[in-house]
Amino acid sequence: MAMVDVPTIKEAYYDVIIVGGGGAGAEAALSATNEGVNVAIVEKGIFGSSGCTVLGAYSCNAALGYKDPKDSPEVHFEDTVREGRYINDQKLVEIYTEEAPKRILELHKIGHVFEETENGKLKQGMMPGHTYPRAVFRDFHTGKAIISALKREVINKKIDVFNECVIFDILTIDNEIYGILGYDLKKGEIIILNCKALIITTGGCGQLYLHTTTSTDNTGDGLALAYLAGAELMDMEFVQFYPTAQCYPRLIGMNPTFPAWLRINTGARLYNSEGVEFMKEKMPDWRFKATRDELARTIYTEIREGRGSPHGGVYIDVLHLSEKEIEEAYSFANIFEDLLKIGIDLRKDTIETTVASHFFMGGIKVNEKFSTCVNGLFAAGEAIAGIHGANRLGGNALSEILVTGYEAGKYAAKYAKNNKLSDSDFETGDKIKKILDILERKEGISPIKIKKEIKNIMWEKVGVIRNGHELEEAIEKLESLKNDLTKMYVITKTYIWNKELVDAIEANFMVTIALLIARAALYRKESRGSHFREDYPKTDNKNWLVNIIFQKDHGIRTEKPRVTKMPLEEIK
Known part of the structure; x- marks a missing residue:
């Protein structure tokens, strides 16, 4: 058999390396750099264009209280834990909800990311499951605006970025990080990057499913790498399925989750092949009350029981509105005109919508410093478990990556300052x-x-x-x-x-x-x-108000969620 030539091997050294170049990774890199350490980002695709952050359409939540002064981080905390069905790590939720306003305002200062009112305050919209309007946004491209601003700062800070590099192993010895092994696609080289601290920000694993709204690189790499390196993974059973994703016709140029905007913006008719508005019958005020898990399950049931549309979905439209109302409501982000260009007229057309894997609530188990049980290994963003519990509220993802990325970068840098690069000669x-x-x-x-x-x-x-x-x-x-x-x-x-x-x-x-x-x-x-x-x-709160945790070579175990503000004893 003809032998394949051995590839070139390149080696480099950093204080902190971030695997994953989405919003959490970029925020972590900036945070760590501000602590005075040497940082690199390793991205499987192209930094700023790959991953799921750029796909974020509308909402980025923070309890700023601009739209309704009654809103506060405490109420945001309660909403998040309630919709997480009480198995959230409340300490992490507390950090997230308290820090989100700071991170949002800080990012807006450097990039003018979000839309403002006439008096200079950030606009805030309502999202299902939230008590008050707290979603900041940039038309229908909020995620793109966020990652664009972060990318500019990364470039300005001259942070090293390794594009198109796939990491296939985390290097450890005696439960301590000393680097990563990767494959550089564009150069055809094996790379060995040594570091004192490593941050996983690779997102979730939506591509495990046949139907998904996630980017093609969302294959669970960081979760598997961390698990194989000895980290604990938690809440792995909780996969969020988006209830109103694109189905038919293909809305070219529109976000995979676009049909949801019909519901959020003006309310919509959602009905099956028999013409029955099944959500309206089940929950009359479903527009903002129904959360993603409830809506996804109801739609999936209609499809499963044979009442679906021809292409595997159900029907959605806004034909309960007048033509003038539709034109005005969907002038936002030029949606009405953009749809006309691809042959969709919201004044008379109905589209099919379906469910698709969207977000992963489970992931790497971290503490309040976003470190794992492996020394020097940190994680942030969708790659971590604990903040969202059993179900994520819409709009919490984009602000959560900013908070957790910032915190992980800060603590990883501090760890790197207090530790030395290993001088051992490791066999790879x-x-x-x-x-x-x-x-x-x-x-x-x-x-x-x-x-x-x-x-x-x-x-x-x-x-x-x-x-x-x-x-x-x-x-x-x-x-x-x-x-x-x-x-x-x-x-x-x-x-x-x-x-x-x-x-x-x-x-x-x-x-x-x-x-x-x-x-x-x-x-x-x-x-x-x-x-x-x-x-x-x-739901069985008596026996199953617990987190399920996996660790390689240690099997499976359960533990009670960490509580700070909302006692579990009060939950029926």
């Missing part, structure tokens, strides 16, 4: 060989085939509505796929821009995380928030 040959072995094989299983099978299994067996039998089937099938990972091969044998090799690396991560999600879902014998089991349809 075996870890690199696992990558080379994939290129060496002449035949086997395509990584793409494995990824597609994972997506189908997760959607069909570990999706919106679950049961014990199907979860057991999912675990059995995923275990079989896990065995197939050693048989993966790629047709492309070069190192430069080998997308097949990236697929193989991602497939490993996806199987690891998919199994943990399925096992957690099987273990939790109740329904709570985004986790719904038809064989255990009720």
Whole structure:
């Protein structure tokens, strides 16, 4: 068999390295740099253009109290814990809700990110599940505005950025971080980056599912890397499914979550193939009252029971309004005109909308300094568990990445200042060989085939509505796929821009995380928030008001959520 040439290996040293270049990663890099340490960002795609932050459409929540002075961080805290079904880490929620206004105003000062009223205050809109209007925004491109401002600051601070680099291993010794191993696509090189502190900000794992609103790089890399390095993962069963995602026709140029704006902006008619407005019947004031888990489950039930639309969704429109009302209401962000350009007239057309995986409430378990049980390993953003509990409120994600990124960067920098780079000569040959072995094989299983099978299994067996039998089937099938990972091969044998090799690396991560999600879902014998089991349809606070935690080589355990303000004893 012809041997594949050994790739060039490049090595570099930093105080703090951030894996993931979205909003949380950029904020962490700026925060750490301000502490006076040497920082690098490693991004799988292109910094500022990849990841999920840029997809954020409208809302970024903070209790500024501009629209309603009764709002406060305390009320925001209560809303977040209530909708998280009380298994949130209340200390983390407290940090988030108290710091969000500071981070929002700080970011606006450097980039004029959000829209203002005539008197110079930030505009604030209402979002479902919130007590008061607290969403700041930049038309329908809030996430893009946020990451653009952060990117400019990263460039101004001359922070090193490694674009198009896939990290495939975290290097540790005696439970302490000393670096990462990665594959540089554009140069075709293996990179070894040594560091004193490492921050994971790679987001969630929406791409584990067949239907998703997330970016294509959202494959759970950071979660798997942290788990394999010895970190604890928590709340893995809680996957949020977006209830009104694009279905048909394809709204080119619009956000994947656009149909939700019809509901939020003016209220909408949501109905099945029989013409029944099922949400209106179930919950007359559903426009702002229905949370994502409730709405997703109801829509999915309509589709599952045969009352869906031809393309696998249900119908949504704003035809209860006059033509003039529609034109005026959807002049916002030029939505009405943009839709006309692609053949959609909101004055007379109905579109199909469906459910899709959107956000991951589970993730890496961190403390109030956003550090893990692995020394020198920190995490932030969607990659962490604890803030959102069993269900995330709309608009909390974009502000949460700013807060947690800032805090993780600050504490990682402090850790780096008090620790030295390891001077040990570590062996990385075996870890690199696992990558080379994939290129060496002449035949086997395509990584793409494995990824597609994972997506189908997760959607069909570990999706919106679950049961014990199907979860057991999912675990059995995923275990079989896990065995197939050693048989993966790629047709492309070069190192430069080998997308097949990236697929193989991602497939490993996806199987690891998919199994943990399925096992957690099987273990939790109740329904709570985004986790719904038809064989255990009720919430059981007596037995299951707990967090489920995984740690490699230590199995599964549960513990009570950390409480600061809202006693669990008061919950019925």
